[in-house]
Amino acid sequence: MNAKNTLTSVQRRSLIAKLIRQGGVESQSHLVKLLAREGVKVTQATASRDLEELGASRARNASGEFQYVIADESTSKTTSAANLIMSVTASGNLAVVRTPPGGAQLLASAIDRNSLNGALKSAIGTIAGDDTVLVVSKTANGGADLAKSISTFASGVKGKRK
Known part of the structure; x- marks a missing residue:
């Protein structure tokens, strides 16, 4: 058995972070192939869990292509989110960011991560485009409260309500 196949999850995630920082990890299946080249066999499900644990997400690079990125560890996720929010608008059970x-x-x-860990309890899911995120509330008229929660989560960005 190849020694790299016996990596701990921490070692494997460290390798994944290194691959992402080198650039060009376009998808989970691409990551599985890159890991295989390094002698590490994983399933796509394992790669997905590792990416989630690392806080990796897909974003457009300078060429406009999607690739995985990991936020700088010195910057908190909340601060990163605050820097991304330009406005929050509520309507019915939705918040448009x-x-x-x-x-x-x-x-x-x-x-999504913060709704799963309880920090944004009223959110049940998101749909993202290029510059807009649609966030769905658990309750029929929860959009206004959700917008307020998102604003609070993102360090004081004020929600605009319609």
Whole structure:
């Protein structure tokens, strides 16, 4: 058995982070292939869990292509999210969050992670475009409260309500 196949999850995630920082990890299946070249066999499900654990998300690079990125560890995820939020608007059970171009995927990933860990309890899911994130509330009229929660989560960005 190849020695790299016996990597611990921490060692494997460290290798994944290194591959992402080198650039060009376009998808989970691409990551599985890159790891195989390094002698590490993983399933796509394992790669997905590792990417989630690392806080990796897909974002557009300078060429406009999607690739995985990991936020700088010295910057908190909340601060990163705050930097991406330009406005928050509520409507019914929805919150619409505007970001700079290319920022929606990264923000949606942060919102999803924080809804799973309980920090944004009222959010049940997100849909991200290029510069817009649609966040769905658990309750029928929860959009306004959700927008407020997102604003609070993102360090004081004020939600605009319609």
